Amino acid sequence: MRILHYGLGYPPERTGGLVQYVTDLMKEQVKQKHEIAYLFPGRINIFSSTTKIKKSKMRISGVTSFEIINSLPLGVFGGIKDPEKFQTKVNHSIYANLLDDFEPDVIHVHSLMGIHKEFFEVATHKKIKIIYTSHDYFGLSPNPTFYFNGKSWDEENDLNYWLNVSQGALCTRKLRLLQLPFYSNIRDTIKKFKKSSFQKERHYEKMVNEEFSENYKRSFETLIDYYQKIFELITFFHFNSNISKTVFENNLKNPMSSHKILAISNSSILGGTKHIDLDMTKVKKITYIGQYAEFKGFTDFIDLAKELRDKNIIFEIYGENIDVTLPSNVINKKRFSFQEKKKVFENMQLLIIPSRWKETFGFLGLEALDNNCPIFVNDNIGVSDLVPIDSIIKEHNLNNFIKFGLKSNKKVIFKLKIPTFVEHTRMVLRLYENKKLY
Template sequence: MKILEINKFNYRKGGTESHFLELVQLLKSHGHEVAVFSMENKKNDFSPWKKYFVSYVGYNKGDTLIQKINGLCRMFYSIEARQKIKKLLNDFQPDIVHIHNIYHQISPSILTEIKKRGIPIVMTVHDYKIISPNYLMTWPDGTLQKPSELTFWNFVLGKGFKNSYRDSLLVFLETQWHRWLKIYEKNIDLYISPSNFAKEKLVAGGIPENKITVLPHFFPENKYSEKMAIDIPERYVFYFGRLAKNKGVEEVIEIFKNRKNCRLYMAGEKEADLEIPKMENIKYLGWLRERELDRYIKNSLFVVSTSRLPEVFGLVALESIKNGKPFVAYNSGAYSEIITHNRNGFLGQTKAELQSFIDTLEEDEGLRILFSRNALKDADNFKADNYYKKLTKIFEKLKGLDFSNKG
């Protein structure tokens, strides 16, 4: 099968990109011909398809004024993206197109170009952007959004995105523009939700239930033995992923800053305005490649997350258990579909509970070993082969239908 995989970043920026890159390799390993469409970036993994990538645009400190202006325009529509996807479609002629995150850096302008050729489009949902302008389904104070609350007055005047009137107005207008065009509604044939939790939110946000299927993410073949997973050469707890204030980074620093018996190691791409204090027992490793990341997970006592966001899936939890590591976090989002409380980790409701769970796992080696063994067993539910069989079954079913845009 000829499959076109699309995501706006082609390097391990976070959980979405990890899944995207691993999926490309999984499909190739089964003999499929896979093309990639993304955005140019100096951090990108090598790709033979890079000549088709859209030019870099930026929205952050350090990006040039031109990059920011181009990025602003691309939020709404991109002639460049449509032209480049047209060229790739002509040259590659895929049987199916699998979309991941395309908003802002690529834009949904590519969808109509794909659809007019009758190619089925599947979208794996990695966040709530298609139903919530700020991706997260939360207000600045952390409370969950309801679809009925997402009005101009509530969202823009409430500074629902980045605590900024300007940014909130931009993403609100972007969302309304795409809804007016019905660009997702008309062109996406099937949505893949990684969890039942996310599916419920998507349905509440107006996505037809019959256009959503649940398929949890996977991990590549586990390269680690049980012995390796419990052989700890040094004492540290690991925190990794996208390092942002809304992910609870400041809270995990607060929890660990005065701990005497255990260090906190942190890894991931950091928000431009986030400062990680230099402390003896807190070490920031920066952004790590897959092999390095797995090594730090494997050698940790356990993994912790202080995010209270309604996670669509929670790849950090899956990365933890596939490496045989207990996972400690708030019981938010879809974590409970991966982590079983008091079996392969702890899920708490309050900061005090989280601190208590961290204390327990730091001190009780026997419990850590038990949780580690359970984690390795439970990770079998997310094997790549199972995911591959279900995904290709979805692709084959869609290939047999007529998706030409006759309107």
């Protein structure tokens, strides 16, 4: 099978679960004897605004790379300052030539960031299957997480939300800096100086439609319609959880095409049958891993530590190389390397994943379970599909959930079978071959 993937690029220029999934999936598909190509938003040409596609150097053996020069902006930081720049038209021939060159049997799209609507129009015209994996909510929302001003807006997704969430967005010129070749070299340095103290998302005063100009409102209305039309051209939706399926169902203006829920994975997952017993009476250490940020539930975790100061429990946090003010019973262990990951999991007694945004899946939870580490997760996190109901925190009520568990000597049994990544890849290939596609 000839498979064309569209994603955000390669590490180290791009990071995160989406990038890891795409690169791991392509490597495994090559091993399974498929012909693979990768299209991604690449460099910005400061001397010419013309969009073109250029064959890039091979970064993964057996994967042909195509780079979009002067792609649409990448709205990775949430919100859109210049809506007209995100719907720039290009000649259909740019993408027609690419598809004529590679001749894919299927296109697997992992994000709408950076890619033009014309790509989907050409693929549809050529009757090429388009599979979309729900890694985030960009396109349904200008903010990939739907999280703004302390809550998720997926159930209040109107024009006013798009206008308000974009108040703090970076201008397009600054977003373009992310696509400069040297950005990955200075990214960590920028973060180090930018996050010199506790990272707390800025909250904005809510504005009403009348406070925005008519032209600005119209530009957002056309942008909302732009993305909705792209979603209409998707042949098959691969949802990585029930959470992501529900959010998409509630925010697509027209009924979606064929779809299936299939949890994602990565090459670090060994898989197999897991039987994990958790006895709350034996828990003396509770762990958090992630950004030190409100939308990831970090503030809720710190509040829990404060609430349980009188208990003989140590709390530890991993995730960012910054110093933050913490209660005396919380240890900041900062970042750990990929090579250290297994040892970190082995030393955990209980991992809490308290994300406040409706996280589409979450590799962290899967990796913990794969390493036989028990987890408690909020009920708005996709990985909750894999765990027993006794380990699911309802309505962000972390404090009461843990305090009740300690008081009642709660015991939780995790029984599940995790596919190996080879098995997962075969499942994805079966999605491509779904007879309902065409």
